[in-house]
Amino acid sequence: MKGLLRLALLVALAIWAWRRFLGRGEPSERASVSYADGSALVLEPGSPGFERLAAIGRSALGR
Amino acid sequence: MTPRDRSPASVARVDAKQALAELVELSSQIRAAVVLGGDGAVLASTSDDAGAAEDLGRSALELTEAARELHAGGDNVTRVEVELEEGALFVVRSGGRTAAATTGPQPTSGLVVYDLRTCLDRIEDEVKPKRRRRVATPKESE
Numbered sequence: 001m002k003g004l005l006r007l008a009l010l011v012a013l014a015i016w017a018w019r020r021f022l023g024r025g026e027p028s029e030r031a032s033v034s035y036a037d038g039s040a041l042v043l044e045p046g047s048p049g050f051e052r053l054a055a056i057g058r059s060a061l062g063r
Numbered sequence: 064m065t066p067r068d069r070s071p072a073s074v075a076r077v078d079a080k081q082a083l084a085e086l087v088e089l090s091s092q093i094r095a096a097v098v099l100g101g102d103g104a105v106l107a108s109t110s111d112d113a114g115a116a117e118d119l120g121r122s123a124l125e126l127t128e129a130a131r132e133l134h135a136g137g138d139n140v141t142r143v144e145v146e147l148e149e150g151a152l153f154v155v156r157s158g159g160r161t162a163a164a165t166t167g168p169q170p171t172s173g174l175v176v177y178d179l180r181t182c183l184d185r186i187e188d189e190v191k192p193k194r195r196r197r198v199a200t201p202k203e204s205e
Contacts, residue, residue: 028169029147033130036139041130049133056129057145057152060122061165 029054079107079160079186086162086182092175094150095119096164098186106160106186123154123163144172155179160186 031043031053043050077085079098087093087109097108097119108116130143143154151170154163162179 031143031145033133033140033144034142035134035136036141037136039134039138041133043133049129052129053126053143053145054147056122056126057147058149060119060126060152060163061147061150 031057077185077187082182082185083107083109083162085185086164086178090164090175090178092166092170093164093178094166096162096179096182097123098182099123099161099163101159103161119163119165122152123161126152126154126163127156127161142176144176146170146172151175153179155183157183158186 029045031050032040033043033053034040041049043053045051045054083096083098086096093109095109095115097110097116098106099120100106103120103124105113105116105120108119110116110119126143126145127140130140131138134140139156140154141156143152145152146169148168150168151166151172152163153166153170153172153175154161155176156162157180160183162183164175164179166175
């Protein structure tokens with residue numbers, strides 16, 4: 001029983017370490033737009049248009 | 064709070080200031096918010112500072128315009144979200160009005176958008192003055 005608990009703890013630790021140091025998380029910055037025709041855009045840093053929307057957002061948040 | 068508690072259908076229509084006050088009470092994530100009319104004028108704001116409200120309103124309109132230019136057809140924008148490390152800016156448009164709000168980092172986007180849309184849907188249309196029927200003067204009736 002003790003061995004099983006130790007194994008579970010090790011697996012959990014390994015998963016946490018993998019996600020923390022090696023796993024690729026979601027980008028913390030993004031922009032998304034929806035239109036009246038039902039279409040939508042998701043923009044991530046580096047994509048065209050993101051920097052313009054981000055600059056407006058930064059200016060609004062910085063006030 | 065369950066989604067049913069937030070249902071816009073179960074509440075009466077109110078003016079922009081009241082709708083915004085209730086929005087802020089409901090959504091603890093919102094730091095500042097404004098409601099703009101169809102002409103871009105500020106109808107209501109969470110801030111007492113008129114300049115700050117104007118600035119947030121201007122940012123909302125700029126964001127909507129920039130988002131519109133990204134679409135090939137130049138279609139109407141109904142929602143824009145910009146999530147940054149320092150916080151997020153949300154703009155929702157409905158019924159000719161615009162609601163904009165800023166939040167802290169990593170907000171629950173769906174909930175903030177839902178609350179902004181509910182706020183806009185709750186705002187009643189401005190009561191238009193009824194046309195007065197012209198009463199004929201005794202001279203005219205002769």
